Amino acid sequence: MFRLGALAVFVAAALGAVSAQATDITGAGSSFVYPVISKWSASYAEKTGNRVNYQSIGSGGGIAQIKAGTVDFGASDMPLDEATLAKFGLGQFPDVIGGIVPAFNVTGVAPGKLVLDGKTLAGIFLGTIAKWNDPAIAGLNPGLKLPDAKITVVHRSDGSGTSFNFTNYLSKVDATWKAKVGEGTAVNWPAGIGGKGNEGVSAYIRQIPNSIGYVEYAYALKNHIGYARMKNAAGKVVEPKTASFQAAAATADWAHAKNFNLLMTDAPGADAWPITATSWVIMYKQPKNAANSKVSFDFFKWAYENGQEQARSLDYVPLPASLVSQIESYWKTEFKQ
Amino acid sequence: MPAADTIPSSDQRSRTDARHDAWFRGLLKFCALLVLAALLGAALSTLWGGREVLFKDGFHFLASDAWNPVSDDYGALAPIFGTLVTSLIALVLAVPVSFGIALFLTEIAPTWLRGPVATAIELLASIPSIIYGMWGLFVFVPFMASIEPMLSDTLGKLPLVGKLFEGPPLGLGLLTAGIVLAVMILPFICSVMREVFQTVPVRLKESSYALGSTTWEVVWDIVLPYTRSAVIGGIFLGLGRALGETMAVTFVLGNAYSITSSLLMPGTSISSSIANEFNEAVGTHRSALIALGFLLFVVTFVVLLIARLMLRRLARKEGH
Numbered sequence: 001m002f003r004l005g006a007l008a009v010f011v012a013a014a015l016g017a018v019s020a021q022a023t024d025i026t027g028a029g030s031s032f033v034y035p036v037i038s039k040w041s042a043s044y045a046e047k048t049g050n051r052v053n054y055q056s057i058g059s060g061g062g063i064a065q066i067k068a069g070t071v072d073f074g075a076s077d078m079p080l081d082e083a084t085l086a087k088f089g090l091g092q093f094p095d096v097i098g099g100i101v102p103a104f105n106v107t108g109v110a111p112g113k114l115v116l117d118g119k120t121l122a123g124i125f126l127g128t129i130a131k132w133n134d135p136a137i138a139g140l141n142p143g144l145k146l147p148d149a150k151i152t153v154v155h156r157s158d159g160s161g162t163s164f165n166f167t168n169y170l171s172k173v174d175a176t177w178k179a180k181v182g183e184g185t186a187v188n189w190p191a192g193i194g195g196k197g198n199e200g201v202s203a204y205i206r207q208i209p210n211s212i213g214y215v216e217y218a219y220a221l222k223n224h225i226g227y228a229r230m231k232n233a234a235g236k237v238v239e240p241k242t243a244s245f246q247a248a249a250a251t252a253d254w255a256h257a258k259n260f261n262l263l264m265t266d267a268p269g270a271d272a273w274p275i276t277a278t279s280w281v282i283m284y285k286q287p288k289n290a291a292n293s294k295v296s297f298d299f300f301k302w303a304y305e306n307g308q309e310q311a312r313s314l315d316y317v318p319l320p321a322s323l324v325s326q327i328e329s330y331w332k333t334e335f336k337q
Numbered sequence: 338m339p340a341a342d343t344i345p346s347s348d349q350r351s352r353t354d355a356r357h358d359a360w361f362r363g364l365l366k367f368c369a370l371l372v373l374a375a376l377l378g379a380a381l382s383t384l385w386g387g388r389e390v391l392f393k394d395g396f397h398f399l400a401s402d403a404w405n406p407v408s409d410d411y412g413a414l415a416p417i418f419g420t421l422v423t424s425l426i427a428l429v430l431a432v433p434v435s436f437g438i439a440l441f442l443t444e445i446a447p448t449w450l451r452g453p454v455a456t457a458i459e460l461l462a463s464i465p466s467i468i469y470g471m472w473g474l475f476v477f478v479p480f481m482a483s484i485e486p487m488l489s490d491t492l493g494k495l496p497l498v499g500k501l502f503e504g505p506p507l508g509l510g511l512l513t514a515g516i517v518l519a520v521m522i523l524p525f526i527c528s529v530m531r532e533v534f535q536t537v538p539v540r541l542k543e544s545s546y547a548l549g550s551t552t553w554e555v556v557w558d559i560v561l562p563y564t565r566s567a568v569i570g571g572i573f574l575g576l577g578r579a580l581g582e583t584m585a586v587t588f589v590l591g592n593a594y595s596i597t598s599s600l601l602m603p604g605t606s607i608s609s610s611i612a613n614e615f616n617e618a619v620g621t622h623r624s625a626l627i628a629l630g631f632l633l634f635v636v637t638f639v640v641l642l643i644a645r646l647m648l649r650r651l652a653r654k655e656g657h
Binding site for chain 2: 057058059060061063064150152157158159160181182183184185186187188189192193194195196200203204207208
C-alpha cells in the first residue's frame with residue numbers, strides 16, 4: 001500500500017514537472033470548428049509550447065465527453081440550455097462565426113443571381129413549392145428566367161450543426177415548418193434526398209439539375225457552387241460574405257442572452273445574413289484540472305486576439321469586438337480561473 | 338543406464354498423449370465458444386442499447402415508417418425496406434452474371450484466359466467499399482441519371498412493372514444502390530462458384546458428354562446438382578455482404594426515409610442510417626439507431642435460416 005502511495009506521489013510529481021513546461025489540453029466536439037481550431041492550435045503551440053488536441057467527433061459526442069469530464073473543453077453547434085449547464089456546472093461561450101448558404105444548380109441561372117426569402121425557402125424544403133417557376137420564387141426574382149422544372153431538394157443525411165441552424169431559421173420564419181418539421185441536428189425531412197456531409201450535399205447539387213440544398217459558406221466558396229442571396233428580417237436582400245455574417249453577430253441580442261444561449265439566425269440588422277451560425281465552447285466552471293482549464297482560457301483568449309487572420313483565411317468570421325469583451329467579462333464572473 | 342528408465346513405457350506415453358489431446362480439445366472448444374460468445378454478446382448489447390425504443394413500444398418501432406428525431410418518433414420500416422430491396426436487386430443481378438462467369442471460366446474459356454480473369458475477379462473483391470461508393474457517386478450516378486428517363490419512357494409504360502420505374506431521373510436511389518451492390522458482391526459469389534465447379538469429378542462430366550449431352554446439359558444436370566449446396570452457400574455469402582454494406586450504399590441511395598413503389602426513388606438502409614446519424618445522435622435517437630443495428634442482426638439471421646431450410650428441403654427432395 002505504502003509502495004503504491006509512493007508511486008502515485010512520484011507519478012504526480014513527474015506529471016507536475018511536465019505540465020510546468022508545456023500543457024497538453026484536449027477538446028472534442030463540433031466538426032464545424034475543427035479546421036479553424038486545428039489551425040489555431042498549431043500557431044498557439046509555436047508561440048507557447050502548449051498543445052491543443054482537438055477531436056472532431058461531432059457536437060453530440062463533444063457534449064457527452066465534457067459531461068463525462070474526459071476532455072478540457074467541448075464544442076457544440078447547439079447551445080446547452082440553462083438546466084443542463086446548471087446541473088453539470090458548465091458554462092459556454094461562442095468561438096467563431098460561419099454562414100450557411102442555400103446552394104443551387106439551375107440551368108440558365110447564374111450563381112448569386114437567385115434571390116430567396118425565408119418563407120420561400122421553407123416552402124421549397126417542405127415540398128409545397130415544387131417548381132422553379134412557382135410564383136413565390138418568380139415574385140422575388142423579377143426579370144430572371146426560371147425553368148418550368150421540378151425542384152430537387154438536397155439536405156444533410158448525417159446529423160449536423162449546419163442542419164440545426166438551417167432548420168432553426170426555417171422554424172423562426174415559417175409557422176408551417178415549425179409545426180410540421182421543427183428544428184434539430186437531424187429532422188424528419190418532408191422532401192428530397194440526403195447527402196453525407198457538406199461534400200455529399202454539394203456533390204448531389206452539382207450532379208442533379210434543378211436542385212437546391214444548403215452548405216457551409218466556406219465550403220460553397222472553395223467548391224464554386226452557386227449560392228443564392230437572401231432577403232433578411234429587415235427586408236433587405238443581402239449577399240453572403242464576411243461583412244453580412246459579422247453584421248448578424250453584431251446585431252444579435254447577446255447582452256440579454258444568458259450563457260450566450262442565442263442563435264443568430266434571422267438576425268434583425270439591415271445588413272445581416274439571415275442564416276449565420278456559431279458554435280459554443282463548453283467548459284466546467286469549477287474545473288477538476290485547474291491548470292488545463294487555465295491553458296484553455298489562454299488559448300481562446302489568444303485566438304480571439306490573434307487568430308482572426310487565420311479564421312478569415314478559412315472563410316470563418318471572427319467574433320465582433322463587442323462580443324469578445326462580453327465573453328471575457330463572462331469568464332471573469334462565471335469561471336474560477 | 339538401463340533403457341527402461343529413459344524410454345517411457347507405452348502406457349505412460351499414451352497417458353501423456355491423452356492429456357495433450359484433452360488440452361487441445363479444450364482449446365478448440367474454447368475457440369469455438371468464443372465465436373458464439375462474441376455473437377451473443379454483440380446481439381445482447383445492441384438489444385440492451387436499443388431497449389428504450391424496443392421495449393417501450395417495440396411494435397410501433399417495427400411497424401412505423403416515421404423517422405422523426407425532433408419528436409423522437411422512430412420506426413424501422415423504411416430502413417428495413419431499403420435494405421431488403423437493394424439486396425434483392427443486387428442478388429437478382431449478381432447471381433446469373435456470376436453463374437455465367439464461373440461457367441465460362443471452368444467449362445468454356447481457353448486455359449490461358451482462365452487464370453487472368455479469375456485473378457481479376459478476385460481483385461474486384463479486394464476493392465474497399467468506400468471506393469465503390471465514390472465511383473458510384475461520381476461516375477455511376479450521372480450515368481444512371483442519363484439513362485433513367487429512357488427507363489421511365491420504356492419500362493415505365495408497361496403494366497404492373499411500370500410502377501417500378503417512375504419518378505424523376507435523379508440518378509440515385511434503390512436501383513442504383515442495388516446495381517452498385519451487385520458489382521460488389523459479384524466477385525464473392527463468382528469465386529465460390531468457380532471453386533466448386535472445379536471440384537466436379539471429370540469422370541462424371543466426361544460420361545455425360547459421352548452420352549451426347551451439350552455443355553449446357555452437363556452444367557445444368559451434372560455440375561449444378563453436384564455443387565448445389567456450395568453454390569447456395571456462396572449466394573448467401575454475397576447476400577450477407579449486401580445486407581450489411583454501408584459506405585457504398587450511403588453514397589448512392591439518397592438517404593430519404595421513405596417507402597416508395599418506384600426503384601428510381603431514394604430510400605435508406607439500416608446500415609447507412611446508422612452510419613449517417615450515429616455521430617450526432619443522443620438519447621432516444623441513439624437508442625433507436627442501436628435498435629436498428631439489432632434488427633440488422635435479426636434480418637441477417639432470418640435470411641440465413643431461410644437458406645438452411647431451403648438446403649434441407651432440397652436435400653430431402655433428392656432423397657439424401
